[in-house]
Amino acid sequence: xxxxxxxxxxQVLKTGQSMTLQCAQDMNHEYMSWYRQDPGMGLRLIHYSVxxxxxxxxxxxxxxNVSRSTTEDFPLRLLSxxxxxxxxxxxxxxxxxxxxxxxxxxxxxxxx
Amino acid sequence: xxxxxxxxxxxxxAEGNPLTVKCTYSVxxxxxxxxxxxxxxxxxxxxxxxxxxxxLVKGSYGFEAEFNKSQTSFHLKKPSALVSDSALYFCAVxxxxxxxxxxxxxxxxxxxx
Numbered sequence: 001x002x003x004x005x006x007x008x009x010x011q012v013l014k015t016g017q018s019m020t021l022q023c024a025q026d027m028n029h030e031y032m033s034w035y036r037q038d039p040g041m042g043l044r045l046i047h048y049s050v051x052x053x054x055x056x057x058x059x060x061x062x063x064x065n066v067s068r069s070t071t072e073d074f075p076l077r078l079l080s081x082x083x084x085x086x087x088x089x090x091x092x093x094x095x096x097x098x099x100x101x102x103x104x105x106x107x108x109x110x111x112x
Numbered sequence: 113x114x115x116x117x118x119x120x121x122x123x124x125x126a127e128g129n130p131l132t133v134k135c136t137y138s139v140x141x142x143x144x145x146x147x148x149x150x151x152x153x154x155x156x157x158x159x160x161x162x163x164x165x166x167x168l169v170k171g172s173y174g175f176e177a178e179f180n181k182s183q184t185s186f187h188l189k190k191p192s193a194l195v196s197d198s199a200l201y202f203c204a205v206x207x208x209x210x211x212x213x214x215x216x217x218x219x220x221x222x223x224x225x
Contacts (some may be wrong), residue, residue: 017158033213042202043215051121058118058212099144099163099166101204101213105153 001026004104006091012110013081021076021107024089026048032074033058034066036087037106043090049074050096079109116205118216120150126224133188133219135203145186146213148203162186163207173197184208193200193223 007022025032033048035058045058049068063085065077075095078085088108092101115138120148125131137143144163160171167179167192185205203216 035215040217042116042217043204045212045214048212059214070127092156099146099161101146101148101156103148103157105155 003027004091004093004102006089006104006107007109009105010108010111013078014112015081015083017081018077018079019081020098021078021089021091021109023074023076023104024072025074025093026094026104027089027095027102028071029093029102030071031101031102032068032091032093034064034074034076034088035092036060036085038087046076046089054084083111085109086111114205114212114214116203116208116214116216118201118203119218120219121217122220124222124224127152127195128192131190131193131221131223133201133203133221135186135188136184137186137203137205138184139205139207141207144206145177145179145208147171147175147186147188148204148212148215150200150201150202150218152199157189159201193221195223195225197221197225198223 004025008072030051034046035043040048049055091104094101097111117136146161147159150156162179164168170176202217202218206213
C-alpha cells in the first residue's frame with residue numbers, strides 16, 4: 001500500500017491564482033481530512049469528510065473548497081490564493097473503526 | 113469548544129534520562145486523546161491514543177502517556193530517551209467519535225548525547 005499520497009510536494013502561486021492540492025489513499029478509509037501547519041500554531045483542521053459525498057468544515061475553512069466524489073480521493077481547492085494561505089498542507093485518513101490517523105507527506109505552498 | 117495546550121515549546125533532555133512532554137486539554141464530555149510525532153520534512157506519525165480504559169497507555173517506540181481526568185492532562189513519557197527521539201511532538205484531542213481533531217502547538221524534543 002502507498003498509504004496517503006499528496007501532490008505536488010511544492011508549489012508557488014501568485015496572489016489570485018487558483019489550484020488544487022491532490023490527496024489520495026489506498027486503504028479504503030472512510031474519514032479524510034485536510035490540515036494546515038503554520039509555525040507556532042500546530043495543525044489546524046480545514047475540512048474533513050466522513051465518506052464519499054459528505055464533507056464538513058473544520059476550524060479554518062475560509063478560502064478553501066473540498067469535494068469527495070470517491071472514497072480514495074479528497075482534493076483541496078484554493079479558488080483565489082492569498083499570501084495568508086502560505087503554509088504546509090497535510091492530508092490524513094483513518095478508518096471508522098480506528099482512531100489512528102495516517103498522514104501524507106505534505107505539500108509546501110507559497111503564495112507571493 | 114475543544115482546546116489543547118502544550119506549555120513547553122522545547123524540552124531538552126540527556127540521552128538515557130527519562131523524558132516528559134506535557135499536554136493539557138479542554139473538552140466537554142469524554143475526550144479522545146492522541147500523541148503524534150513529526151520528524152523533519154515528514155508528515156505526522158501516530159504514537160498512541162487514549163479512548164477509554166486503563167489510564168496508562170503504551171505506544172510506539174517505548175513511549176507511554178498517562179490520562180489524568182482530574183488534572184485534564186495527558187503527558188507523554190519515556191523512561192530512557194534516545195537521540196533518535198529528537199523530533200516535534202503534538203498532542204491532540206477530539207470529542208466523542210468525531211473527526212474534528214484539535215492539535216496543540218507542538219513541543220520540540222531535543223535529546224543530547
